[in-house]
Amino acid sequence: MAWEDIAKDKKSRIANSIPKEWRIESLLLDDNVMGYAESSGILSDEELAITGSTAVDLVARMASGELTSVAVTTAFCKRAALAQQLTNCTLEFFPKLALRRAQELDEHFKSTGKVVGPLHGLPISLKDQFRVKEIETSMGYVAWIGNYEKENSVLVDLLLQAGAVFYVKTSVPQSLMVCETINNVIGRTVNPRNKNWSCGGSSGGEGAMVGFRGGIIGVGTDIGGSIRVPSAFNFLYGIRPSHGRLPYAKMANSMEGQETVHSVCGPLTHSVADMRLFMTSVLAQEPWKYDSKVIPLPWQQAEEDAIKAKIASKGLTIGFYKSDGNVTPHPPILRGVDTVLSTLKEAGHTIFPWTPYKHGHAHNLINTIYASDGGHDVFEAINSSGEPAIPNFQDLLKPALPKIDMNELWATHLKKWAYQSEYLEQFRLAEISLGREIDAIVCPITPTAAVRHDRFKYYGYASVVNLLDFTSVVVPVMFADKNIDTKVEGYEALSELDGVVQAEYDPVAYDGAPVAVQVVGRRLTEERIMAIAEEIGRLLGNDITTQI
Template sequence: MASWEQLAADKRARLEKTIPAEWKIQNPPSGDSVFDYPAQSGILSPKELEITGTSATDLVAKLATGELKSVEVTLAFCKRAALAHQLLNTNLEFFPDAALAQAKELDEYFEKHKKPVGPLHGLPISLKDQLRVKGYETSMGYISWLGKYDTEESVMTTLLRKAGAVFYVKTSVPQTLMVCETVNNIIGRTVNPRNKNWSCGGSSGGEGAMVGFRGGIIGVGTDIGGSIRVPSAFNFLYGIRPSHGRMPYAKMANSMEGQETVHSVCGPIAHSVPDLKLFVTSVLSEEPWKYDSKVVPMPWRQWEEDAIKAKLSAGGLTLGFFNCDGNVLPHPPILRGVETVVSTLKQNGHTVVPWTPYKHDFAVDLINGIYASDGCADVLRDINASGEPAIPNIKDLLNPNIKAVGMNTLWDVQLKKWRYQCEYLEKWRELEAQLGKELDAIIAPITPTAAIRHDQFRYYGYASAINLLDFTSVVVPVTFADKAVDKKKESYQPLNDLDKLVQDEYDPEAYHGAPVAVQIIGRRLSEERTLAIAEEVGRLLGNSITP
C-alpha cells in the first residue's frame, strides 16, 4: 500500500500533466506579488487579457448575442487558471480539454438555434473542490479520498450546467474544511495573489485566490463559519453567504455530514454585486427546490430588491454598525474600514446608528461546541485513514480527548441556538421601535484582520456568529491597509488572552496593502435586499478600482 507521501506526489504529478507545455511558466516572477503577471507572461493574448478582465455580466451578454464564442472565453480562463496554479497553488482538479469540448458544444448549439441555452451560456465557472463533477476526484484536501472518481454530480453542478456554465477547474481547500486558511498535504498551501506572504483565506481559499487572480470570474464556495466571506475579504472580492435553504447543497462532499445544527451553505465569490446576482438568479431560475428538498421554493423576489431601490431614491437606508463584538478588537485597518463605510454612507444621506452585538461571546462558544459535537471523530477518521498528519492550522483543535455529545445535550444545544436566534430578532425589533422605522441591515467586520499572514488566523467569531444566526451576509471590499495611517495601538489593554494574541500579531509594515472588507448583514433569507444594499455601499466607495 502506498504511503500518504507517495499518494500526494502522484496527485501532484497528475496535476502537472494537466497544464499544456505552452502554458508553463519558464521564468517565474520574482517578488511577493504576482497580481500583474498574466499581462507580462506572454501566455495570454491581448484579447484573452481583455476577456479575463471583463465582468461576468458583460461576458454572458456578449456570449448571448454571439459577439464572443464560448471556446475563446473558456480558453482565456483556462490559460489564466493554469498560471494561477503555478504561481499560487490553487488547483485540485484541472480539465481544460473537457472544458473546451463543452464550450464547443455550446457554440454549436448557438450556431444552430441562434440563442443561448440559458443565462450562463458559455461562461466558465470555477468550483470549490466540494462540488462533484462526474469523472473527476473530490479529495477535499484528504489524502485518503484520492483515487475516488465521482459517478454523479452535485445538484449545484447539474443546475449550473443546465444554465450553460462551463466547468474547467476545482480549487483547493484546507484539510477538514474547518479553518480559514487553505493548506493540505496534497498540494500544500494556496497563497494570495497580491502578496504570497498573506493568506488567501479559507476554506474556499482556492476560489478566493483563483477569482482574485482572475483565473475565474465567478467561483462557487461554501460557508459554515466564514468560508465564503473570508476568502472574499482577503482577495478584495464580493461574496455572499446566503441563508440555509436558498441555494442547493445536495450531493456535495463535506466534512461532518449529518451535522444539522448549523448548516454549511453554498454561494458565489465574484468581483461585483451584479455578478453575484447573475449567479443567484441563474441558479434560482432552474428551480433548485425540485432537486434538493432542503431548498425553500422561493424564486428571485424582484420586489424585495425594488423596495431597497425605492428607499435609496426616497431618503436613504437605515443601517446599524459595530466595529467590535466584545471578544476581539479588530486591527486598525479594519476599524478604519468600518469607519470609512459609516462616514461615506452618512455623507450620502443614509442613517447609520450603533448596533450593540448581542451575546456574541455566547454565540461563538455555542457554535465552536457544535463544530466538535462528534468529538472530532469524522475528521480524525479521514485524516487517520491515510496516516497523513493534521495540518498545523487544525492540529490544536483536534483533541482526541474531546467527548462526543449525547442526544439530550444535542437537543439542548439546538434549543439554545433557536432561542438565541429569536432573541437577536427581538433586539433588531427593539432598535426599529426606537428609530421608528425599519433597520435594513447591519455593517460589521468579517474578520479582525486584513488579509492575514500565514498560520496566524486565530478568531472566527465575526463570521461564525452570523452562521449561527443564519442571517444573509454579503462581503463588500473597502480599502487597503496603510502603514502610514494604520498605526499599532501601543497602549491598548486587551479584552482577554485571545485578543492579546490577535493584537500582538499586528505589524503595520507586514500588512501594508492588504485588502480590507466589511460584511453587510441582513435578516434570514434577505438575499435580494442585502445584495442591493451591498451594491449601493460598493458604488459609494468606488471600490472597483484596484491599487
C-alpha cells in the first residue's frame, strides 16, 4: 500500500474513534477555540466543572467516593474528542478501553472502600511514545502504523499501579526532533488559542490537549525542549526533570539508544500542585526497581521544605538572563522575564544577573550530538514507508552530516562533561561572590511567544538545559500584547539566525500569544525548582485552577 493510503486509513480510524454524539457538526470556527467546550453542548455542566478542575481535587473527590472514575473519564474523553477535532492533536483515542478501566477502578473502590493508588481513577494523557498494550505506537511515522504493543512502557505500568486511566495518545512531529508538531500521518496540530500558532513540540499534542483541558495531566518527553516548549506555548506548567528521576524504559523513541544526551519524561499540567501529584505518585512506585536508569531517590520533602522556608523569609536568590547572547528574544518574552523579576523583587527576594556561560558552544555541541548518526536512524524510519521528510527538522537535525566515529563520540562526551562541570563552577563562583546559595535561574525557554507555524528556528534556550541535565520548570507568565510589546526598530542582529528570528516578530500576529519563562536549577533539584515555580506562579496570579 502507498504511504499516503496507509496514512489516510490511519487518519480515518482516528476520526472513527470519536463516537458520533461527540462529533462537531460545523467547523466554521474562530481562530481561538478555547471556549468551544462550554458552548458546544456536548459536555454537561458537571463535565465542564470536572474538566475545569485540578487533578489534586479530582483524585481527592474520587478517593472520598464523591466522584466516580467513569464520570471523570467520560468528561475528559468528551473534551479530548473536541480537542482532537479542533486542534488535530491525537494519534490514538480509545475511550472504550478507558471507560472499561474506569469502571474496574470504580468497582474496586466500591467493593473495598480503597483506592488502588494516589492517582486512582484519574485520566492521564500520553504522548505517542508511550507503549500501551493493545494500542498502536506510530509516533507519526507512517512506517510504524500497525505496531500494536504487546507490553507497556515502564512508566505506563507504574501509572496503572498508581491508579491512572489512559484514553488518548497525542501527536508528535515526525522524528520528534522539532519544536512544532507536524507529521505525514495526521498533518499539523494547532494551538487551541489560535490556529495560526504552533502548539509547540515535540510533545505538542500534549500541549494542545492539556491546554484545551482535554487532559489534566499530560506526559511528554524532552531532549531539547519538547516538554517545555509546548507548555510555554499553551500557558501550562511543564517540567523537564533531570535524567534518571523518572522511568523511560520501554518507550518508543527515535535515535533509540543514544545516551550522550538523554530524553526524559515529564508532565505538562495547569499547576505545580498537579505536577507534584504526578511526581510523588510515580516516585512512590519505586521506579528504580523497574528501570535501571532511574536513581533510587524518593521524593525529598526536606528539599521542598527548604525552599518554602526561604519563601517565608523572603530569602530566595534567583539569577536571571534575558538573552543568551546568541538570539535575542522577542519583546513579549523580554517583558515576561522582567515581569517575573519585578514580581520576585517586590516580594522581597534577591535577584541578580546571571551570565550565560558559553551557551553558543553548548548549543553547537548538543546539535553535534543530535546529529551523531548523521540522521541514519530517523531516515531509516522515514524512508521505509516512502513518506517525505517534513521540512522543519532541518533546523535541528542536519542529516547531511556523516556519522561520527567512536573516538569522536568519546571526545564529544569529554566536551560535554567539561562544559557541565565548568557550569557548576560558575555556580560555585557566583555563590562565593554573592555570599549565598543560588536557588534558581529564571530565563526564556524560547525566543518567541507561541510561534507561528514553521517559524521555530532557535532551540538554544531549551537545549542548553538538556546538555547540562539541569532541572527546569516552565511557568506561564502572561500574554503578548500588541500595544505594549512593540517591534524594536533598527534592531542590529547578533547573527544571521538572530536576524531571522527578530524579523519574525509582528505585534499583531502575536497578540495574545502565551508567554512563559523557565526556572532552572542544578541537576536533580526537582523538589526545589517546583516549589520556586509554584511561588512565582502564585505571585503572578497564575497559580489557578481554571485557565480556559
